Amino acid sequence: MAASRRPDAAEYRARIIGAAREVIADSDDVKLNAIAKRAGVGQGTLYRHFPTREALLAEVYRYEVEELVATAPVLLAEHEPVRALALWLDRVAEYSQVKRGVFDALEVGVWQHLSEHSLGPIGDALTTLLDAGKSRGAIRHDVDARDVILLLGYLARIDSSEWNERAHRLLVVILDGLRRHD
Known part of the structure; x- marks a missing residue:
C-alpha cells in the first residue's frame, strides 16, 4: 500500500513538518536525521514523504x-x-x-x-x-x-x-x- 493511502501517512507527514519547523527555529544547522528523530519516525518514513x-x-x-x-x-x-x-x-x-x-x-x-x-x-x-x-x-x-x-x-x-x-x-x-x- 502506498504511503499516501495509509491512514497514518497524514499524521507522519504532519509530525515531520512540525518537527522540521522546530528544528529550523531552534538551530542554524538543519539535519534530516534530527528532524526524523524529533518527529519520532525513521529516516525511511521521512524520505518517503520528502525525498530531498x-x-x-x-x-x-x-x-x-x-x-x-x-x-x-x-x-x-x-x-x-x-x-x-x-x-x-x-x-x-x-x-x-x-x-x-x-x-x-x-x-x-x-x-x-x-x-x-x-x-x-x-x-x-x-x-x-x-x-x-x-x-x-x-x-x-x-x-x-x-x-x-x-x-x-x-x-x-x-x-x-x-x-x-x-x-x-x-x-x-x-x-x-x-x-x-x-
Missing part, C-alpha cells in the same frame, strides 16, 4: 505561509481590527524565523521561487486586516499591504542573538505607525 531536503524545507515554508494567511480572518472574527493586526504581526515574527531558517538552508533559486509565490497570499491577508482597521477608523488610510511588507523586511536583518529582544518590540513600532492618530 529541499522538498521538506519547501513544504515547511508553504505550510507556514498557509497558516499565516489563514490566521488573518480568524483573528478578525475574534478581535477588533487593530488587535487582530497586532496578533497577526506577532505571528509574522514566528513565520519570519522559520522563513529565514528555510531560506538559509536552500539554494538561492529555490527560495526565490518560494518567496515569489508567498507574497500574493500574504499581501491579501494583510490587506484584509488593514481594510478592516481602516473601515473602523483605526488604521491610517494612506498605507497599504506593500508598505507594511517592506517595513517587515527588517525581520530578515535581525541577528538570531537579538531576535527575542528586538523582533516584537519593532513590530509594536510598526503597529503604532499604522494606527490613525487624529
